[in-house]
Amino acid sequence: MKTKKLIKILLPALVVAAGIAVGLCACGSGTQPEPKAEEPPKPVIDPLTGITTDQGFDAEALERRPIAIVVENSPAARPQWGMDDEKYSPDIILEGEVEGGITRTLWFYTDHKKLPAQIGPMRSARPPYIRFSELFDAIFIHWGQSHSKGDYVGAREVFKQDVVDHINQMSFTNECGLYDRDFSRPVSSEHTGIIYGDKVGAAIDEYGCRHKPRKAGYTKLKFNETAAPMSETPADEVRVDYSKRTDWETTVWTYNAEDKLYHTDNFQNNLVRDNLLILWDETEYIEKLDYQGSGSSVTYCDYALGGGKGSLISQGTVKDIEWKIQDRKLYLIDVEATKAAQEKADAEAAEKKDKDKDGEEKPAKPVVVQAKLNPGKTWIGWVSSNNGGKVEILKSGEEPAATDETDSSDQAQPEEVPDTEE
Numbered sequence: 001m002k003t004k005k006l007i008k009i010l011l012p013a014l015v016v017a018a019g020i021a022v023g024l025c026a027c028g029s030g031t032q033p034e035p036k037a038e039e040p041p042k043p044v045i046d047p048l049t050g051i052t053t054d055q056g057f058d059a060e061a062l063e064r065r066p067i068a069i070v071v072e073n074s075p076a077a078r079p080q081w082g083m084d085d086e087k088y089s090p091d092i093i094l095e096g097e098v099e100g101g102i103t104r105t106l107w108f109y110t111d112h113k114k115l116p117a118q119i120g121p122m123r124s125a126r127p128p129y130i131r132f133s134e135l136f137d138a139i140f141i142h143w144g145q146s147h148s149k150g151d152y153v154g155a156r157e158v159f160k161q162d163v164v165d166h167i168n169q170m171s172f173t174n175e176c177g178l179y180d181r182d183f184s185r186p187v188s189s190e191h192t193g194i195i196y197g198d199k200v201g202a203a204i205d206e207y208g209c210r211h212k213p214r215k216a217g218y219t220k221l222k223f224n225e226t227a228a229p230m231s232e233t234p235a236d237e238v239r240v241d242y243s244k245r246t247d248w249e250t251t252v253w254t255y256n257a258e259d260k261l262y263h264t265d266n267f268q269n270n271l272v273r274d275n276l277l278i279l280w281d282e283t284e285y286i287e288k289l290d291y292q293g294s295g296s297s298v299t300y301c302d303y304a305l306g307g308g309k310g311s312l313i314s315q316g317t318v319k320d321i322e323w324k325i326q327d328r329k330l331y332l333i334d335v336e337a338t339k340a341a342q343e344k345a346d347a348e349a350a351e352k353k354d355k356d357k358d359g360e361e362k363p364a365k366p367v368v369v370q371a372k373l374n375p376g377k378t379w380i381g382w383v384s385s386n387n388g389g390k391v392e393i394l395k396s397g398e399e400p401a402a403t404d405e406t407d408s409s410d411q412a413q414p415e416e417v418p419d420t421e422e
Helices: 002-029 059-063 127-134 155-162 197-207 335-355
Strands: 067-072 092-097 103-109 139-142 166-168 179-181 193-196 237-241 251-256 261-264 271-273 275-281 283-288 298-303 308-314 317-326 329-334 378-384 390-394
Touching (some): 067 127, 092 127, 127 155, 139 197, 193 197, 237 275, 308 390, 317 335
Parallel strands (some): 067 139, 092 378, 139 166
Antiparallel strands (some): 067 103, 092 103, 237 251, 237 390, 275 308, 308 317, 317 329
């Protein structure tokens, strides 16, 4: 019994001593493993531009919602304030048809703390633009809105139905000083509305918008880590007509091989983009009779947001894509890569079936490969697939298709509907 007690007393001491001895031996022999170096954190990516935190993106912006700003595009509105800002040009510019054969633009920013000093001329909201902004869970900023009448469902009702946070100059207290007018140009007052970029954050607080992005998230585009051609198909010039009603003007982009950017002077500035994205979509024209009791009518253009074909253009090349909306998000699909991946999956499923003793057929699951843009700024052309939209993608030296000899500059240019509450 005394021996057992002695062992119990001495055993812990012996274990400790043995541990110390092993440690000393390890130190003396130089075989002690070095602590593993911690892996550096992965850079955070801007979901609208692909720019990383290593390249200057502020990761805290992901804790704030994107914003979408309606800016007009009639000739009297050009050049738009802030569009080609050296530091804070829009992350994405969407351009499409609204009414009367004119187009309008919607500017997206991931970070509302990094905006141009002045943005405008501001214009009123239209239903398709609201719905497109919802794909990014964006706070919508505008000056006026269309209202429902007859068969036409206006922006005012869409804001309510879809519960969209929006800041409208015509119903906003503007205590923060977001909205103003710039009378430096000899144009009518409807082309003078502006907002100040450094007031947007205060306006979001004043209106009481939700700050955090929705839990289900929003559209986050896919990007290459480094810029690369989309394909071997050249795209040195891109010419876009949105519909047969907007043929008084063609947006023309020209690729510059030196800076690897697309340039256009359509907005009376030198706007540059890394990516051009064409989305074909069905449109519908809806006539609103007796507009504001004037006896005349206005024909609005509505987009289906139904998905379809498209083109992704960058680095002087073009790739065919498809697009769809699922779970309130925009998805761009790489057609060629998806086909190749599906064929591979089908072949692997067939091979597995041959090896399977019972021969049970298990077809491969559908495969979708998302298209990747190059890091940088994007312009989206929203083109009618059923009402005369037209896109020409040309290689260097290639002439565009012959058109009517009438000079578009001599044609009567369409007018926008005044921004007034109906």
